[in-house]
Amino acid sequence: MPISSNVVLTTEHLDHVVKHFERFGAFAFDTEGIGQYRGVPAHTQITWLSMATHGMSVAIPMGHERGDRIIGERKEPYETKTGRIQQRTVKIWEPAPEQLRPSQVFSALEPLMFSDRIKVCHNAPFDLGSVAKYYDGNAPSKPWFDTYINSVLVDENRLNGLKPRTKELYGVSYDTESVGRCVEKHPFSTVARYAYMDAKYTWLMYLRERGLCEQYGLQGVLALETDVIETVLEMILAGAPINGSVLAGFGKVLDARLVGIEAEIYRAAGKQFNLNSPKQKAELFYSPKVEGGLGLKPKSLTPGGKKKYKRGEELLVTDFSTDSKSLQPHAKHPVIAGVLKYQKDDKLKSTYVDGVLGVADDPDKPCLVVDGRVHSSFNQMGARTGRWSSNGPNLQNIPSRGEDGKVIRSAYQALPGHKLVIADYGQIELVLLAHFIGFGAMFDGFHNGVDPHTMTASLIFGVPPEEVTKEQRTICKAINFGIVYGAGPSTLSEMAGIGAQAMKGHLSDHRDEFPEIYSYRSHVIETARRQDPPHTRTLLGRMRRLPDLVSYDDELRAAAERQIFNSKIQGSGGDVIKLAMVRLLPLLPEDAELVMTVHDELVVHGPEQQVPQIVSALREAMLGESIQELLRVPLTSDVSVVDTWSAAK
Structure with a gap:
């Protein structure tokens, strides 16, 4: 040839x-x-x-x-x-x-x-x-x-x-x-x-x-991200030690749960249908009751449905989405409640069991465990804010609450004679928020060593910090979460386990007690809106551009306002954890390996006798003077020495 x-x-x-x-x-x-x-x-x-x-x-x-x-x-x-x-x-x-x-x-x-x-x-x-x-x-x-x-x-x-x-x-x-x-x-x-x-x-x-990064004032961020490549190499080449039998056992539990949920759904619907068929689900959920459907009002279009809408074509019920987000407004309907549970468990099995252990005769689902380790892919530019993403499996989305997430994390185990040393920044989003504002109750609380959720509850409920109840702290933890992530009252009420009306009242009290937070949020949004293009910058200067800040569409503009404030805080959190990772590698003992990063957490695997050096390295990398001097609020980090990842939570 x-x-x-x-x-x-x-x-x-x-x-x-x-x-x-x-x-x-x-x-x-x-x-x-x-x-x-x-x-x-x-x-x-x-x-x-x-x-x-x-x-x-x-x-x-x-x-x-x-x-x-x-x-x-x-x-x-x-x-x-x-x-x-x-x-x-x-x-x-x-x-x-x-x-x-x-x-x-x-x-x-x-x-x-x-x-x-x-x-x-x-x-x-x-x-x-x-x-x-x-x-x-x-x-x-x-x-x-x-x-x-x-x-x-x-x-x-x-x-x-x-x-x-x-x-x-x-x-x-x-x-x-x-x-x-x-x-x-x-x-x-x-x-x-x-x-x-x-x-x-x-x-x-x-x-x-x-040369474009220099033109945009991003040369410092580019230098940091280039240094981060070395930490990515460390993680993807080392791989995280894993006990596949734990995941296999969890897979059997999920299979049994899925069978039970499926039966519940069919009983509630009065008929059987293919739970993995978006077409059949859409026909059942959105068709009128006189035609045998549930008569639910659809909330969002599929990608194909959006194209049909733009072309002015007639829409069918099958043009509407049946994904979890689209079904959430109907979560109280017994059929939809069951389907949401089914989709959640099915995704857990697909991602964290089949996605790791593989599926026989399915070339798209190979076993990712090689020599007792799983080599996840870590994307340092995975989120537009600058935060990490990962796949194979997606470690960032392991449930943070409940037994399911704990079981999945328990599969990640130190090898004999070794330990996992896990360090997690404490409340870093709120630390950054207080840093940027520079004064106020939250700022003072951090300097006085008071837990921010406890401090928030103390002010909102009018009790001394030592008398704050667990329920009050949970409510205020949800509120603080909502500040950073732009979540609404319904989402926060679900997180806190209270009614939406009660949550609205607590949010009103929060605004009265922390006016500086809402003033700063408005400042970030308005400052970003005046830029060309509309953007904000993180702690280390990373840009987050959101052109919809000047949109005439109220819905798009409101979404952009939530995102720009979230990007300011979360993107800065990404800056800090990446800087800590770069600082960590040269400090680790020779036989220790950085194997994972998840959100604001670093996981190091190393010989048991080297644990003191690893702990010292993590503390210096995450809290050392050149890190702390970036912030006007003291950083903290919780360090755990464990045999399984789950034991640190």
Whole structure:
């Protein structure tokens, strides 16, 4: 088959590439992996590596099997989900050209990967982490530049993946077949072009946009996020030790619960329907009672329904959403109450049991436990506020209250002779709120060492702090939560376990006792509204842009007002935890590993004898002078030494 000159197949060509790249101070690279762990850097098998710099872009295959032409077909047996053996037709492809071995490629590239040249990637933790296993676990050395991080910092509201950015900047769409999701299924030349384009446009984006953060006053945040890459690598390569049998047992409990809930739903509905079919649920929930439905008023459209509405087409009941958020207003209806319980438990099983242990014969649900560890993906730019997200599994969304979350966390266990050392910032959102305001009851309470929820309850209920009841503190904890997250009375009343009318009264009292909080909230909103574009900045200068602050649509504008204040506080919390993580790595003893971050919590796994050093490192990283000097309110951190993650909660 004809081979592009940009595809490297020989040691001579590879030597020529290395010599060319050695002439310059920066280069971009990208990796493509295969197998069930293709999305897990610690275990993916790289079969393509592409590189670009001034005047050259190349793709280097290392084990791609499929050639370009179909040369025949054959029949082969396969087992269906029902256990039947059937025959299917399989295409026979010509073999791909002879390629270099990974050992040859990574050996030749070592002088580049471990030089002082800038290594440019789009989603650097994945590519740096994927390469590390070929260098005895060592990721390519700094300096690094992540075009994804840079792009998100410049505009967090757009699509910042490489493909949409390439289309936006250059008008080029080069992956209409989603090649990167499964490169082994595509012809050799197709993958070669795809890999080549990934590196080329990462490099071009770097050249075009590398100075934009400085123009926006974001160079300090970019430097922090670039340093954070090292902490991401630590977590994704180490992985968190996990006891899969705990999750398997929890899966059986959830299965039994789902069967019971399903029966309750059918009894309440008076009929059976497919609980996993949005169409059947919409027909039952939203059809008139005379047609056998429940006659409920739908609250929101599906994505397809929104498109039909914009086109002016007639809407059907099946165009309305049946997700949990859309059903929440009808939560008291017995059928909907059951469906919401079912959806919650089904999501728990799908995410935290099947999503970790895998599902047999389902390639989209592989087992993520390898050698007793699960390697979650941590996205430092996962939320527009700058907070973390994660997947595989989503550790940020494990229920924070109740037994279910406790059981899931109990599966994360220290290895024999080791401990989990877990540190969690105390009330950091309220600390930041008090810091920004700089005076008032909450500010004084923190300086006097009074718990903010207790202090709030003391003022609202007019009792000394030591006489605040558990119920009063719970109510005020919900109120303080609502301040930061913009939650309404109905949500807060549910959290506190009291009536909505009673909660409205407490909120009114809160406004009277803490006028400075509401004045500051108005100040943040109005200041952001006057900016072009409308935005606020976090503690360390990260921007959160919300154009809807000047919308003429009351609903959109109100939502943006809630988000801008939330972003000010939560984004600043993200700044602090990331700075603490960067400070932590050089302080940890050699055998200790940072394995997880969840919200404002850091989880370190290390030998039992090193626990005192780990505790000291965590306290210094999270509360040390250079952290504390950023804030006018004292920070605190709770540190737990445990065998299971759940024991720290």
